[in-house]
Amino acid sequence: MALDDPRHLADGEMPEQGAQTAATSRFPEPEPLVGDELLPCGRPLSHAWEQARDLGTLTDPHAAHCSYCQEAVDGLTALDNATRALGATKRLSAHALTDRVVQAVRAEVRLGAMLPLDDPSHDLRIAESAAARVLRKAADTVPGARAASCRLTATGEGTAVHITMTLAVALDQPLPERAARVRRAVLHAANHRLGLTVTVVDLRIDDVLDPLDASGGEPSEQGGRR
Secondary structure, three states, X not given: OOOOXXXXXXOOOOHHHHHHHHHHHXXXXXXXXXXXOEOOOOOEHHHXXXXXXXXXXXXXXXXXXXXXXXXXXXXXXXXXXXXXXXXXXXXXXXXXXXXXXXXXXXXXXXXXXXXXXXXXXXXXXXXXXXHHHHHHHHHHOOOOEEEEEEEEEEOOOOOEEEEEEEEEEOOOOOHHHHHHHHHHHHXXXXXXXXXXXXEEXXXXXXXXXXXXXXXXXXXXXXXXXX
């Protein structure tokens, strides 16, 4: 084989290494755009979508074996199918089509991410908004505490999730004691009612309750919370 043959391998380089190097050069690590959502694997969501639409039969070794990238592509495929189905509807105006697509996207945003549950088959998931609602109610059962918002984020380590919750609390007892009670209530609901594996419950106090509001302990619902 001639030295200038493009298939020529460097001294000591195995054929497999050459193939891996070629694959890497064909699929460089993408640069995330400003505001782009990162998947738990670290890849930008937009990159997974662009590959699914533009690469055709080419296969990115990472995307081919990454469950997070595959899930993102599946979601895009479902949205594309829904859009095509709506576009095929007879006598559907452009304005009506746009309105229905926007409604579908807004519904998906309200659901939030689909979080894995700690079940043996690892194929059960729950919408972030549904899980957050249960955890806020659990926090509200602690007298003198009211949950304002709750976010759940997959850590990328198995089925584990990170919980971040903001609270309004009364000042009739030390804050660390009340926060500990809230954390126990949230963990119990996450583990025993939802089946979530939780790594951290991060509590942030951003408001103070009036004495009259702090006397109860019943769950409360605030419109638009999550």
